[in-house]
Amino acid sequence: MKEDPAASVLPDEVRVRLYDQALNDARIGAWECDLETERLSWTSGVYDIFGYPVGNPLRRTSIVDLYVDESRRNMELARAEVIRSGRPVTLDTEIRTCRGERRWMRLSINAAREGGRPARIFGSKQDVTSDRQAIESLRQQAETDPLTGLANRALFQVRYREIVNDALNHGFASALVLIDLDGFKELNDTLGHLAGDACLCEVAQRLRRAFHDAGLVGRLGGDEFVIILRAPTHPARIAHVLQQTVAMLSRPLFWNGCHLEISASIGAALVGRPHRRRIAELFAEADLALYEAKAAGRNRAHLFGDEGQSRAA
Structure with a gap:
């Protein structure tokens, strides 16, 4: 039919x-x-x-x-x-x-x-x-550290190139700062990963508050954090800021009835002008300064300057 x-x-x-x-x-x-x-x-x-x-x-x-x-x-x-x-x-x-x-x-x-x-x-x-x-949620997941909410390593590298190549603001970046927590492995082994996570989140909050005007604050992984400083620009003033940061991060943390002692070692490299150096070179200098801070007793900072000398903060 x-x-x-x-x-x-x-x-x-x-x-x-x-x-x-x-x-x-x-x-x-x-x-x-x-x-x-x-x-x-x-x-x-x-x-x-x-x-x-x-x-x-x-x-x-x-x-x-x-x-x-x-x-x-x-x-x-x-x-x-x-x-x-x-x-x-x-x-x-x-x-x-x-x-x-x-x-x-x-x-x-x-x-x-x-x-x-x-x-x-x-x-x-x-x-x-x-x-x-939905797109913004996916972007956030791809670019931020899920524990602390700070920028992750991938976003950090992208933002670094954007900041130093920002012609409108004259590429205003003054220093690359690496922060490594002292004794974090021992804290994790003694009190467990929940205590370690609480410590990392507290450090992230302190850095976020202290450097809200910075170019970027990120977590590279583990107990390693990174900052792109916009200001100050003078080496002596940068060293002073790093010294204040060491003191700020060494304040104790109270978690779950426990008194957690934390501290940090800091290494930094001057970006310099014009911005012609690769990020890998700056990371190498900041990492060397961080090694010197730890070798000198930890809970301190070193600034690796343009002239190739480190300054104790």
């Missing part, structure tokens, strides 16, 4: 309803803007994305204010380019809804021409907040 072709054709109202439902499920809405009057037209999906009450007047100036600053600039530039060239553009933008929630939105812009001139622009807006959050 042959199927009646007419039976599979949906009525217009059903087709429209299913189409709208599919768009809503995908958190997509359509929009249009008349270029002469700047009159906006939205489908319900766009109202939902912006958390904008249906029926309220759509004024472009008010809607533009809901874009976060950088996204607003990017959106206006993309809009102008589509109007000028007629080529469609798609970009991700960040907005604050009328309720103050921050969302990411994928915005597509196209232009319709009449009489050879652009008459209106139109496109779609899709809520991609969950996608951006």
Whole structure:
């Protein structure tokens, strides 16, 4: 028995309803803007994305204010380019809804021409907040140490290159600092890994607070930490900062009813200007300074200077 072709054709109202439902499920809405009057037209999906009450007047100036600053600039530039060239553009933008929630939105812009001139622009807006959050979560997992939340070795190497090559800030990095905890293995062996983890987290917190203006604070692994100093820049002042850091890290830690004695040895190398040296060279110098600090009795710091001499802090 042959199927009646007419039976599979949906009525217009059903087709429209299913189409709208599919768009809503995908958190997509359509929009249009008349270029002469700047009159906006939205489908319900766009109202939902912006958390904008249906029926309220759509004024472009008010809607533009809901874009976060950088996204607003990017959106206006993309809009102008589509109007000028007629080529469609798609970009991700960040907005604050009328309720103050921050969302990411994928915005597509196209232009319709009449009489050879652009008459209106139109496109779609899709809520991609969950996608951006998932990507950000994966990035965090790839770039941060899961125990302390500090930058890991991979992110450190990337950020180091960014900082020293930052032309806008004149590559403002003054020293590479390596920190190694003294007696950490003994603490782990005596009190267990939970005590060791608590110690590492406390050291991370102290470094994060003390060096919140640093280029980067990271954990290389085990009980090794690393800092890119932006300031100070003078060797004597850097040595003084390192001495203060030794004192700060040697304060005892109380954990689970136990009084934990901790201390750290520090080695640092001056970055110098212009920044032409490879990171491996700086690590070698800082590592040598760290070795000298430990050989001198631990719980102290050494700064390896440009001239190849170490300074006790």
